[in-house]
Amino acid sequence: xxxxxxxxxxxxxxxxxxxxxxxxxxxxxxxxxQYVYAYGVVSVEDGSFESLILSGCNxxxxxxxxxxxxxxxxxxxxxxxxxxxxxxxxxxxxxxENIKIKILPPYSPELxxxxxxxxxxxxxxxxxxAFSDINELEEHLLCELQRLENAPExxxxxxxxxxxxxxxxxxx
Numbered sequence: 001x002x003x004x005x006x007x008x009x010x011x012x013x014x015x016x017x018x019x020x021x022x023x024x025x026x027x028x029x030x031x032x033x034q035y036v037y038a039y040g041v042v043s044v045e046d047g048s049f050e051s052l053i054l055s056g057c058n059x060x061x062x063x064x065x066x067x068x069x070x071x072x073x074x075x076x077x078x079x080x081x082x083x084x085x086x087x088x089x090x091x092x093x094x095x096x097e098n099i100k101i102k103i104l105p106p107y108s109p110e111l112x113x114x115x116x117x118x119x120x121x122x123x124x125x126x127x128x129x130a131f132s133d134i135n136e137l138e139e140h141l142l143c144e145l146q147r148l149e150n151a152p153e154x155x156x157x158x159x160x161x162x163x164x165x166x167x168x169x170x171x172x
Contacts, residue, residue: 001042003114004040005039005057006037006118008036008121009035036055036134037054038053039052046152047153059090059092063094066095070099077098081104082101082102088101113160117155121145
């Protein structure tokens, strides 16, 4: 499984949109310093995606995420591939027994297919939107995460890169 986290905030991102002539689309713009973080893991073999919405990025919060994924897969061994963020490599992070961590090379987000999940969520669910408060943002993010968790075929089409699939086949 590939793991990553992404920050979602109340800052709106404008994107081109269509409307009937002679109308002009109007989109609210908002700049705010309020954020939530989505943590996710994705299986490139079957497109399964699991996520949590958490309040930040640090070792304690990463611990919560690892324990949750471990409990969801208690009868399995999970190889979790992630970037080298400080909270991923912290000495105080306790890795559950059924999870093995592998760290990607530095500065290589293009090697992590989970990055494309965040792009999908932002593109389909966050462009041209402004949220009245952090709770509204969190509810919307939850809906978008659930949409992908319930659509493994869509997730598979996003993350099943041939070089990863071929590497898995070679290992088996």
